[in-house]
Amino acid sequence: MKHIVILGNGIAGITAARHIRKLSDHKITVISGESEHFFSRTALMYIYMGHMKYEHTKPYEDWFWRKNNIDLKMGWVEQVDFDRRELQFNNGEAINYDQLILATGSNSNKFGWKGQDLKGVQGLYSLQDLELMEQNTQNIERAVIVGGGLIGVEMAEMLHSRNIPVTYLIRESHFWDIVLPDEEASMIDRHLREHHIDLRTNTELLEIIDDGEGKVKAVKTNDNETIPCQFVGLTVGVHPNINLFKYSTLEIDKGILVDELLKTNLPDVYAIGDCAQLKSPSQYRKSIEAVWYVGRKMGETVAKTICGTPTVYNPGVWFNSAKFFDIEYQTYGSVPPYHSSSFYWEHADGKKAMRIVFNENYEVEGVNFMGLRQRHEVWDRWIRDGKTLQYVMEHLTDAHFDPELFRRHEQEIQSKYNGAFPDHQVTIRKKGFLEKILN
């Protein structure tokens, strides 16, 4: 029996712990300074919005850990002595490991703006950030958010739920257009404005202005406008949390470098989740992918390796999802914002859309869906098997995942496709009886 220590109780660390427990009777200790129990970081916004309480964001009841003999240790690790295989806590305690899994997650980016450390200026990553945001947003008149990404739009929704007016600064010409093609990005722009978010595209933050008492009073933008505000949310991305290892023998770059078995350069030390950087990622995948699903997959993989079945990390076809206020987004495969050919359909209400990216052989490489739910398993298979655009159009109904009785859009999509590709027509789906009555 070995002692396996996991630093970080996020999705990556916890998945590893659970799977090691399933596969072995090693002693397992999971360490975190943030919270005693595993909670869902992705649900932070819902606590602020009053949809849930902190308790609801815990995916397992508190008895689960003891029952499964997983030791939880709450505290901040200040240093790791890899030679002595020892983690040292800031209160002087220490524990030793036989094998160590680093799953320390991310930190919010800050780009050295003047005034970025004023009171009322913050990012959103941890529970502590959420508490701070709760304090920082009491009785304020306006908030400014900087950075058009997923956490930024969540923050906008959070503040909006409390009727706090939001000005949202985005450097690019559309929301999140480093990931989303123009049409999808514009759709979100419109939707944000529909929710009365004061969206400023092509606008950069220059500096944050002090009120004389160390608190934010306003921000200044690159078009020299001064926007009075009492809160600034900096949501300009995250980076791997590796401060602890800066001056150690652990090999790091932007993140902790790992091979395809998720091993670091040091013996018996692994890294998974947001903090890990793959030395050689697979095609279409990045070396650092700070998303929930990657942490989970890496946790599953490393558990097998540690329990005696060395397993290569194989993330499969990329997928992700998000929700921008009321518009759900799902993506499968690779959809770069600039790509050579794609088929795009948008519903007249401007809130639903579908994009299929294909290569020169008409094989589907990736899809985006806005406001439509689609079957993961089906698209994963189609993309892996290199199905053609015509094939997926013909079989579109197989991937339908919207709730029952929802208006179907296959007819419209297929007709548009038939118009655009007259040489490769598909049969248009027929409406069901009930559907005709209901719509």
Place this chain on the structure above:
Amino acid sequence: MKNLGLTFFLVGLGLFLSLFFMSDYQLSNEDFKSIVKQEHQESLLPEIANILEKPFSNAISFANAIDHAVNTVNEQMRATQQWDQVIYDNYTASLTRAATKGIITEHPTTLFLLIFGLVIGGGVIFSLAGKNSPPGIKNNGIFFNALNNRGWIGILVGTILIAFYILLYFYDAHIMNWIILVDPLQKWINPSATSSQWFLYGFLYTIAVTVMGVRFIMKYRHSKYQIVRTISVMFFQLALAFLLPEILVRLNQPYFDFKNMWPLDYDFFDAWHINMLTSAGGIGIFMFAWGITLFMVGVPVLVYFFGKRWYCSWVCGCGGLAETAGDPFRQLSDKSLRAWKIERYLIHGVLVFAIVMTGAVLYNFISSTNTIFGLDTYTYLRKPYGFMIGSIFSGVVGTGFYPLMGNRVWCRFGCPLAAYLGFIQRFKSRFRITTNGGQCISCGNCSTYCEMGIDVRWYAQRGQNIIRSSCVGCGVCSSVCPRGVLNLENRDEEGRFVKNSFIE
């Protein structure tokens, strides 16, 4: 607009509640003579003499005085062994009704229109207030709200509901003002009838389902599933549970709710009920056969194709109230494993109790006896069931505890029909909630808003379909999921339990 609606509603509710105190009670000699049977008048008169023509300022003291008089007579009769003189008739309600004097007896129709106009109008205005904001799930502030999160308003509402149910079931004379209030409507539907506490209850219930149904539809208006389902429960409550039985009575047919069924309808096999139906000619026989077919054939077949939701969240009255009036409280159900254990013991216990009780009642009916194994069926089975399960559990606890334990307390822990439907749903049905690949982010919205206390996330985050006997298929987990992970589906039984391969 929201505040305007709320104000109307609260004023209406306030008027309704204060009506409880707003009458005087004075029983006239003539009323006494016309209501109390000849044979009881003589014995009762000496005891009641000091009440006659005497003003009382509230229903409670008046009703207590009547009860006291009747009890005194009965004690004397029992003491002197004059068993045939003991009074079993319940005169309290009818005498209280006759004695009631005040604004409610003078202007019942005006008050009826005023109070319910304010309540219904206010409720609808309140519900429609948000119609211009973009549709979508907005559970903002639910856990900061004193109504939705067991705060003082929640506790107050719970207390009022519990008190109302106790009065309704056991002290109808005390709420005579309210009963008189709905008499104009009763007379309008059926001129020869007089409103009872059950008519009052049915009417309030129907208002709750329809007005809060409008609110529910507005809240979930981005989802056609929710809209259609809610229109369905509103229709079944209004047409089948409330109006049709009253119309049947007007046409001199038996009172019958076509969508209710045994074992939820636990007096279906009571001798009086069977006799009532079978003596009502062809239509009565049809009703009897319908009731039996519904639970013997309808349930298994429909649950096989659609899951228990076809009943619990599309048709049933208890379910209808829970889904509409109870929606603000759905997040209060307990999701712990412990609660699930208690649930299984309780609900199956009630089912066994219902079967044993009905079996005994039927045995008595067929063999024309009153006892089973030497025990009096009414005293030891039928009455305790009606009291403990029918009144206390399904009413007082089932609805009174909405603001404390969530809106499906009865459906989850007590309803024997739900247990039966659930059995089939779990073991022989095409229904399941499909988990979409690996998309779950374990956020917990689904579990939080599952009114049945199912830890939906437990399954979703493992890539497993949700197949639980208690799931009523309300679809709210699917509606609130921010990643589009959950989908209620009827598909091939094969593969129903298979875990998907995106999550290990």
